[in-house]
Amino acid sequence: xxxxxxxxxxxxxxxxxxxxxxxxxxxxxxxxxxxxxxxxxxxxxxxxxxxxxxxxxxxxxxxxxxxxxxxxxxxxxxxxxxxxxxxxxxxxxxxxxxxxxxxxxxxxxxxxxxxxxxxxxxxxxxxxxxxxxxxxxxxxxxxxxxxxxxxxxxxxxxxxxxxxxxxxxxxxxxxxxxxxxxxxxxxxxxxxxxxxxxxxxxxxxxxxxxxxxxxxxxxxxxxxxxxxxxxxxxxxxxxxxxxxxxxxxxxx
Amino acid sequence: xxxxxxxxxxxxxxxxxxxxxxxxxxxxxxxxxxxxxxxxxxxxxxxxxxxxxxxxxxxxxxxxxxxxxxxxxxxxxxxxxxxxxxxxxxxxxxxxxxxxxxxxxxxxxxxxxxxxxxxxxxxxxxxxxxxxxxxxxxxxxxxxxxxxxxxxxxxxxxxxxxxxxxxxxxxxxxxxxxxxxxxxxxxxxxxxxxxxxxxxxxxxxxxxxxxxxxxxxxxxxxxxxxxxxxxxxxxxxxxxxxxxxxxxxxxxxxxxxxxxxxxxxxxxxxxxxxxxxxxxxxxxxxxxxxxxxxxxxxxxxxxxxxxxxxxxxxxxxxxxxxxxxxxxxxxxxxxxxxxxxxxxxxxxxxxxxxxxxxxxxxxxxxxxxxxxxxxxxxxxxxxxxxxxxxxxxxxxxxxxxxxxxxxxxxxxxxxxxxxxxxxxxxxxxxxxxxxxxxxxxxxxxxxxxxxxxxxxxxxxxxxxxxxxxxxxxxxxxxxxxxxxxxxxxxxxxxxxxxxxxxxxxxxxxxxxxxxxxxxxxxxxxxxxxxxxxxxxxxxxxxxxxxxxxxxxxxxxxxxxxxxxxxxxxxxxxxxxxxxxxxxxxxxxxxxxxxxxxxxxxxxxxxxxxxxxxxxxxxxxxxxxxxxxxxxxxxxxxxxxxxxxxxxxxxxxxxxxx
Numbered sequence: 001x002x003x004x005x006x007x008x009x010x011x012x013x014x015x016x017x018x019x020x021x022x023x024x025x026x027x028x029x030x031x032x033x034x035x036x037x038x039x040x041x042x043x044x045x046x047x048x049x050x051x052x053x054x055x056x057x058x059x060x061x062x063x064x065x066x067x068x069x070x071x072x073x074x075x076x077x078x079x080x081x082x083x084x085x086x087x088x089x090x091x092x093x094x095x096x097x098x099x100x101x102x103x104x105x106x107x108x109x110x111x112x113x114x115x116x117x118x119x120x121x122x123x124x125x126x127x128x129x130x131x132x133x134x135x136x137x138x139x140x141x142x143x144x145x146x147x148x149x150x151x152x153x154x155x156x157x158x159x160x161x162x163x164x165x166x167x168x169x170x171x172x173x174x175x176x177x178x179x180x181x182x183x184x185x186x187x188x189x190x191x192x193x194x195x196x197x198x199x200x201x202x203x204x205x206x207x208x209x210x211x212x213x214x215x216x217x218x219x220x221x222x223x224x225x226x227x228x229x230x231x232x233x234x235x236x237x238x239x240x241x242x243x244x245x246x247x248x249x250x251x252x
Numbered sequence: 253x254x255x256x257x258x259x260x261x262x263x264x265x266x267x268x269x270x271x272x273x274x275x276x277x278x279x280x281x282x283x284x285x286x287x288x289x290x291x292x293x294x295x296x297x298x299x300x301x302x303x304x305x306x307x308x309x310x311x312x313x314x315x316x317x318x319x320x321x322x323x324x325x326x327x328x329x330x331x332x333x334x335x336x337x338x339x340x341x342x343x344x345x346x347x348x349x350x351x352x353x354x355x356x357x358x359x360x361x362x363x364x365x366x367x368x369x370x371x372x373x374x375x376x377x378x379x380x381x382x383x384x385x386x387x388x389x390x391x392x393x394x395x396x397x398x399x400x401x402x403x404x405x406x407x408x409x410x411x412x413x414x415x416x417x418x419x420x421x422x423x424x425x426x427x428x429x430x431x432x433x434x435x436x437x438x439x440x441x442x443x444x445x446x447x448x449x450x451x452x453x454x455x456x457x458x459x460x461x462x463x464x465x466x467x468x469x470x471x472x473x474x475x476x477x478x479x480x481x482x483x484x485x486x487x488x489x490x491x492x493x494x495x496x497x498x499x500x501x502x503x504x505x506x507x508x509x510x511x512x513x514x515x516x517x518x519x520x521x522x523x524x525x526x527x528x529x530x531x532x533x534x535x536x537x538x539x540x541x542x543x544x545x546x547x548x549x550x551x552x553x554x555x556x557x558x559x560x561x562x563x564x565x566x567x568x569x570x571x572x573x574x575x576x577x578x579x580x581x582x583x584x585x586x587x588x589x590x591x592x593x594x595x596x597x598x599x600x601x602x603x604x605x606x607x608x609x610x611x612x613x614x615x616x617x618x619x620x621x622x623x624x625x626x627x628x629x630x631x632x633x634x635x636x637x638x639x640x641x642x643x644x645x646x647x648x649x650x651x652x653x654x655x656x657x658x659x660x661x662x663x664x665x666x667x668x669x670x671x672x673x674x675x676x677x678x679x680x681x682x683x684x685x686x687x688x689x690x691x692x693x694x695x696x697x698x699x700x701x702x703x704x705x706x707x708x709x710x711x712x713x714x715x716x717x718x719x720x721x722x723x724x725x726x727x728x729x730x731x732x733x734x735x736x737x738x739x740x741x742x743x744x745x746x747x748x749x750x751x752x753x754x755x756x757x758x759x760x761x762x763x764x765x766x767x768x769x770x771x772x773x774x775x776x777x778x779x780x781x782x783x784x785x786x787x788x789x790x791x792x793x794x795x796x797x798x799x800x801x802x803x804x805x806x807x808x809x810x811x812x813x814x815x816x817x818x819x820x821x822x823x824x825x826x827x828x829x830x831x832x833x834x835x836x837x838x839x840x841x842x843x844x845x846x847x848x849x850x851x852x853x854x855x856x857x858x859x860x861x862x863x864x865x866x867x868x869x870x871x872x873x874x875x876x877x878x879x880x881x882x883x884x885x886x887x888x889x890x891x892x893x894x895x896x897x898x899x900x901x902x903x904x905x906x907x908x909x
Contacts, residue, residue: 017821035524037656043529043772050770055816056825060317062490064530066652067415068321083655090655115461116822119317123438126318130430134423135382139302139721142376145407146337149391159384159409162416166320195382 004034006098010045012057013105018113018121024103034094038081039064039071041093059118066090066230069165072172073118074105079169079228087167087230107172111179111215122168124214125182132206133186135195154192161188163231170225170233176217181225183207184241185233191244201248208245254507254880254894257682258362263900267366270683274726275733282307285732286740288455288470289313290442290497293322294414294713295696296476297421298720304433305424306725308732311468312425312434313457315441315492315827320422323478323490324716327414328535328649330398330406331378331713333371338395342403344368349901351711354400354580355676355704356854356870357903358513358878360896362683363701370722371714375407377721381420385409397540398709400580400908406710411535411649417713421720440466442497443758443830444751445473445504445692452501452692453741454748456755460827463820465752467743471735472691472728475501476720479675479697481514483835483842484787485779487672488520488533494831495838498679498698506687507880507892509680509700511838512846515707515855516788517673518584521656521666522604531671532656534607535649536709539577541612541642542666544568544584546596546605556598556606556665567591575908582706582855582868583908585670589788590866592669599667608665613638670788674712676703676855677845680880680894684727685719688880691731695719700878705854762829763819767812771829774809778802778832778839786843791859795847799840803887806836840887848891851875863905872903 007030015022029045036044039061046056062070066087073088075081081091096102104118112120150158162185170181187204190196196203219238226235259266277285285308289300292314300312314322336342347368352359375393379385385407386394395404409416428434437457443465444456452473457466480495481487502508519534547554548565567587569576579587588605591597598604617638621629639662643650650661657667679687679694681701686693696716703711742748785798809832817823852861852868853875861869878894 033525033527036527037529040527040529044527047770047772050814050816050825051768053816058822058824062316062321062492063323063326064491065326065532066655067412068316068323068325068490069318070316070321085651086655090652092655092658094658119822122317126320126426126429126436126438129423129426134427135380136427137377137380137424138305139298139377139424139725140373142373142380145335145375145379145385146392148379150387151391152387152389155384155387155391158382159386159416162384162409162419163412165415166318189384190382193382193384195380 004098006032006034006093006096006100008032008096009101011101011103014057014117015114017116022114032093034092036093037064037089038075038091038093039089057118058116061089064089067165069167072107072120072167072169074107074172076103079107079172080230085230085232107168109171109177109216111177112168112171122166124216125166125168125179127214128179128183128207128210129186131210132199132203133190135190136199148194150193158189158192161185161192161233161237164233165231167230169228169230171216173224173228174217175222175224176220178219178225179211179214179216180219180238180241181229181233181235183211184237187241187244188237191240200244204241204244205248254680254892255682256360256894257684258360259683263361263365266362267369271726274730277729277733277736279307281736283309285309285735286311286470287728288468288473289476290455290474291322291476291478291698292319292422292425293324293476293478293696294418294421294716295698295720296322296474297418297425298717299474299476299695299724300434301421301424301428302721302725303728304428310428310434311437311470313437313440313442315439315460317438319425319436319438320419322418323493324713325415325418326490327713328411328533329537330396330408330413330710331374331417331717332398332405332708332710333375333407333714334368334405335372335375337393338404340403342405346403347371347405350401351702351708352704352901353906354708355706356868356906357704357872357876357898357901358510358853358896359702359704361898361900366723367702367715367718370718373722374714374717378417378420381424383409383416383420396537397578399536399539399578399584400575400708406537408537411537411646414713417717421717441827443500444755445501446747446751447504447689448741448745448747451690454743456748456751458755461822463823465755467748467752469741469743471732471738472693474693474695474724475679475698476695477698479678480835480838481672481675483778483839484672484783485775486523486528486531486783488517488531491530494834496831496834498694499834499838501679501687501689501692503883505689506692507680507882508677508841509878509880510677510845511842511881512786512849512856513676513705513854514672514842515581515674515676516585516670517581518588518670519607519668520671520673521653522599522601522669532652533671533673534653534666534668536581538607538646538649541645542577542607542609543611544577544605544607546591546598550595556608565596572908579908580706580708585788586857588670604667604669606665607668609642609661610665613642613662616641672783674707676700676705676707680878684730685724686727686731693724693728695724705856759819759826759830762813762826762833763815765811765813765815767814769812770814771825771832774805774813775832775835777805778836781805782839782842786846789857789859790846792847795843798843799847802836802839802843809833809836837886841881841889844889845879845881848879849875868906876903
């Protein structure tokens with residue numbers, strides 16, 4: 001792999017807090033190595049901003065391994081940037097070339113108010129989980145792990161749905177700011193397992209109701225969510241969610 | 253005098269006996285008792301949800317924007333349990349023994365045995381929660397091997413085991429939030445402990461969004477705040493992982509145990525340049541199938557695929573034929589360092605070794621061809637089949653490697669090098685997980701208790717969940733049973749006011765320095781001192797220098813740090829400054845502990861103490877103890893020793909040959 005350095009122009013969204021108005025600021029960053037991660041490039045800019053007496057750009061990030069779901073950002077119009085199936089923290093600078101201008105914004109959705117700059121509040125996702133995204137089992141009640149046989153295909157599919165990291169890119173990608181991919185991933189994960197069956201009806205009804213209450217938009221099947229999901233969660237989960245939801249209504 | 257409160261009786265019966273006699277709190281009283289849980293990783297989320305299910309009123313805190321993001325989520329490979337589903341000779345005793353031996357005989361027997369006992373309950377509970385563990389075609393749970401063992405006892409969910417276990421615990425936690433039993437505070441950081449009449453009674457938390465300080469009362473406080481690996485700056489920890497909550501507790505009387513016991517993980521992606529902000533682990537599970545090697549010739553610059561078999565040195569297989577590539581982490585890390593120091597390293601930095609999947613791809617390809625009865629299909633077709641199998645087992649790890657390095661590990665051997673990963677040291681706790689402060693508990697990586705001087709792979713998840721799901725629900729009751737007459741203490745109590753003032757003064761002080769150097773630059777310099785002098789190899793001279801350097805750096809920090817922004821708004825630089833300030837104190841203690849321990853054991857390798865063939869040389873006569881440090885003032889400690897009595901296992905020179 002050939003390494004190179006580049007000079008870039010960044011258009012970054014700056015906003016004090018959820019109540020203030022935001023605006024783009026333009027910054028130059030120079031001598032960026034193609035081996036850096038995208039967030040390391042922002043680190044470089046922040047160090048410069050602080051030294052020059054300004055305020056650093058606030059952004060969410062933690063594991064920097066693509067699994068905690070904390071990082072966000074819309075980069076050149078795409079949640080988590082140009083690489084398929086990749087979180088912002090795993091995006092590397094070899095995706096860009098010398099002289100590029102990069103536009104960086106927060107995830108935008110009514111249900112995700114901006115906290116500061118590129119940070120948003122995704123508490124709505126936690127509240128959707130509270131509305132049913134679990135199996136009601138208290139510690140100490142379990143039978144032997146191998147007493148529940150699970151078909152390998154179902155186990156694999158449940159795992160694929162459970163790979164969702166709750167980052168919210170699906171919402172940011174959707175023109176309606178729908179949370180259907182997120183909700184469907186959790187509903188599918190639990191609906192595909194025998195342990196999840198007893199509560200399946202209440203679960204899907206509760207989570208959908210909470211999703212609506214939080215102000216997420218409706219799904220119009222454009223599949224932008226799947227295209228931008230860093231974990232490549234399939235829209236097939238939305239089909240399963242719809243079936244589950246229909247059944248929950250029929251049963252009531 | 254440290255009392256570890258290990259129950260009397262034979263090792264096998266201690267936990268059962270304890271549970272049979274422990275004091276209980278009746279359901280009506282539980283509803284009146286408040287418990288503070290700081291941190292929502294595996295230990296914190298499991299403790300908070302289990303205690304809430306029992307009826308306690310729980311207040312949980314995390315600095316992330318959601319409890320689901322705690323760094324347990326990044327654990328890749330698996331979780332151990334003595335299920336013996338593979339019929340390969342596993343048992344509670346063997347898991348106990350492997351852990352004690354893996355820890356180089358510096359862990360407490362009773363704690364480790366309890367851990368092995370409850371390991372099986374963890375798997376059952378997680379399955380019941382819907383954790384999608386890997387399964388075989390018959391629908392049964394699948395297992396694999398990890399380092400330091402000769403059985404297959406590791407349960408896993410591809411390379412995302414930590415994620416799946418944490419999501420399970422998180423869902424249970426959110427269920428309790430919905431039921432009103434847990435009050436969840438996200439983007440909050442504990443920055444002071446409140447002690448009243450010798451007992452932990454609450455915390456001062458900072459709301460990171462608004463900068464406001466908040467007072468929270470609890471009848472007991474549980475710290476589930478993870479390890480302190482970020483003292484090294486570069487580590488596999490998350491960017492926000494920190495020691496602050498534990499350190500505040502330490503300065504208020506909780507002893508800090510074995511701080512020099514830190515784990516350097518052998519298989520991480522090597523550093524690529526000065527810009528590096530963190531290091532990424534390649535799961536230990538990769539050592540199941542991958543083979544580690546370096547060129548047999550010093551300074552060989554050929555591409556790996558051009559180096560013929562007979563000119564490669566599979567040094568782990570050569571030095572440790574019994575365990576081969578699956579030796580424990582400390583042994584594998586030192587062996588990699590030894591080869592690189594001797595000039596055999598690869599890559600542009602020469603600070604890397606190869607982790608090669610060519611053999612495994614071929615082997616799996618042949619098995620698949622035979623399973624599918626494909627006959628003689630030629631090498632390329634076999635390799636293609638083998639790649640599919642490897643992809644299913646390790647696909648996400650291979651993808652991650654490719655994203656970071658730009659190289660395809662299915663074609664070119666991965667380059668790896670050791671990196672800081674875990675800290676065995678932590679707050680000293682007794683058998684009940686209680687620190688030296690009454691009412692203050694430490695769970696998971698935040699305590700020191702189960703891994704001795706080296707943790708075995710797939711045991712961190714096990715310990716975090718054991719502490720939270722199956723230990724603290726019993727041991728906490730033993731304390732709270734005496735607290736049922738304590739009504740809630742007002743947060744206007746002078747102890748709360750004082751603690752808040754201390755916290756507030758410190759923040760104001762940090763913000764008024766307005767020097768010239770960034771927090772990040774101080775953190776980097778601290779990390780370099782600790783890595784160079786208190787990392788994979790340590791010696792007396794280096795440690796003494798490191799102590800002087802850390803002290804000087806600390807003074808420089810407090811006179812020249814520059815923090816932008818203001819106090820009363822989201823200010824990540826200020827958050828980080830508080831954490832780095834604490835690392836600057838902890839770093840000194842680590843070096844002091846390493847200096848005092850004049851032996852080598854597990855991850856603590858003192859160059860002066862080694863066997864003729866370069867293995868760690870323990871000194872059981874003088875150092876078979878837990879070093880528990882009591883804080884006096886900044887840069888000054890008293891050492892207390894808890895002697896380790898081995899009643900069942902007879903410590904011997906650890907051998908994986």
